[in-house]
Amino acid sequence: MPNTRTANAVRLEFAPGSLVQSNLSGAAFTGDWLWVAGDEACGLDRLRLLPPVGHETLRFGEVRDFPLSELLELPGEPDEEADLEGMAVADGWLWVVGSHGLKRKNAKPERNHADNARRLAKVSLDGNRRLLACLPIEADASGAPCLVRQAQDGRRALRLRGDAQDNQLTRLLADDPHFGPYMAIPGKDNGFDIEGLAVDGRRLLLGLRGPVLRGWSALLEVAIETRSDHLRLAPLDDSGTLLRKHFLQLDGLGVRDLHFSGDDLYILAGPTMVLNGDIRVFKWPGARALLAASREPVRFESALSESVPLPHGRGTNRAEALCDLPPALAGRKASWLVLYDAPGADRKEGEHTVFGDLLRHD
Known part of the structure; x- marks a missing residue:
């Protein structure tokens, strides 16, 4: 498990008007290029590695926007929030998932009780x-990775078939x-809310x-397959299982x-x-092989390694994205x-620069 955290070790420089600014919810690397998602945008940003300018270990900037409306036929309006909460790079693809959840308006101090x-x-x-x-991720003429609607090798950007109200997953x-009883409850009320994505071949893990x-x-x-111009859920095994559920003991x-x-x-x-509460990293040892071999439709897992706490503030500094540094950036110690x-304020510089942490692990 991780043993050393270096605070504010990574500097991210955004630009005025860039799709992602500060509310970061996902991260992944292609080489030494960093992809980030924000939960208030309908797109992704790519940042390149730059020389450090201060005490940070790594610096990323020269941001480029990739609006989802230029890559996909979206179910909603082009600028309507996608609430992207999970992303992963695998086999030349960048996978993304929205929260799939409802939202509830909040009370405002300047409004009266009736409002x-x-x-x-x-x-x-x-x-x-x-x-x-x-x-699809494809290098441009300069060698920089880009997201494209259709790659030169024929790969196309695809989404799970559905509309603005539901898709194959929510119907399932x-x-x-x-x-089922939680699909009509907003995410922040303990309703249905996807906030994690991991990819292993054609199988996806969606964290709730x-x-x-x-x-x-x-x-x-779930397992995913391509059908013409869209993605669809595929059987996980010969019996036609479309969904397996894994319940984990994460201390609530x-x-x-x-x-x-x-x-x-x-x-x-x-x-x-x-809530302003604990934020921790848990380890499920050997999960990849165990999940690949499992045929149980529902299983319970409590044998997780002891967790490592991360800092949080009161209404601020909520860790929401975790990804491995590429070996070329991490050096001899995995991070x-x-x-x-x-x-x-301790993680910001001006209007468009934020800082992340490095977490060493075995």
């Missing part, structure tokens, strides 16, 4: 939140005895921030991000609801990059 009562009763679904997609879960059921957090395992916390490192699965976990949603 706030009406606001708190209003639940809605942004049209692009129920998005699961794979985007609608009658599920564990998650909520619901947490009697202290058990959940991973959904929900999943915030997932990451395979070798055969082990690392889980970034935090509060399900709007993770940890990025934060709602960075506090």
Whole structure:
């Protein structure tokens, strides 16, 4: 497990008007190029490695936007929030997933009681939140990785078939005895909320921030295949199973991000609801092989390695993205990059620069 955290070791420089600014929710690398997602945008940003300018270990900047509307036929409006909460690079693709969850309006201190009562009763679904997609990565003339609608080798950007209201995954879960009742509850109310993605071949693991059921957090395992101009769920085995559910004991916390490192699965976990509480990294040893061999439709896993805590503030500095540094950047000691949603003043410089941490691990 991780043993050393270096705070503010990674400097990320965004630009005025860039799609992602500070509320970071996903990260992945292609070589020494960094992809980041934000939960308030409908697109991704790419940053390149630059020489350090201060005390930081790594610096990334020269940001370029990749709006999803230029890559996919979106179910919602082009600028409608996708609430991207998970991403992973695998086999030349960048996979992304939206929260799939509903949202509830919050009370505001400047509003009167009647207005706030009406606001708190209003639940809605942004049209692009129920998005699961794979985007081809292709080098441009300068060698920089880019996201493209169609690559020269024929690969195309695709998403799970669906519309602004549902897709194949949400329809599958609608009658599920564990998650069906939570599909109509907003994510921040312990409702259904995807906040982690890990890829192993054609199988995907989707980590749920909520619901947490009697202290058990959940991973959904699905398989994906291509059909013409879209993705669809595929059987996980010869019996036609479309979904496996893995319940994890994370001390009552929900999943915030997932990451395979070798055969082990690392889980970034935090509060399900709007709380200033523990944020930790858990390790599931040997998870990759165990998941590949498992045929159980539902299983429970409590043998996770002791967790490592991460800092958090009051309404700020919530760790939401975890990914391995490429060996060329990590040096002789393997390290993770940890990025934060709602960075506090101690993690910002000016309007467009934020800082993440490096976390050494065995």
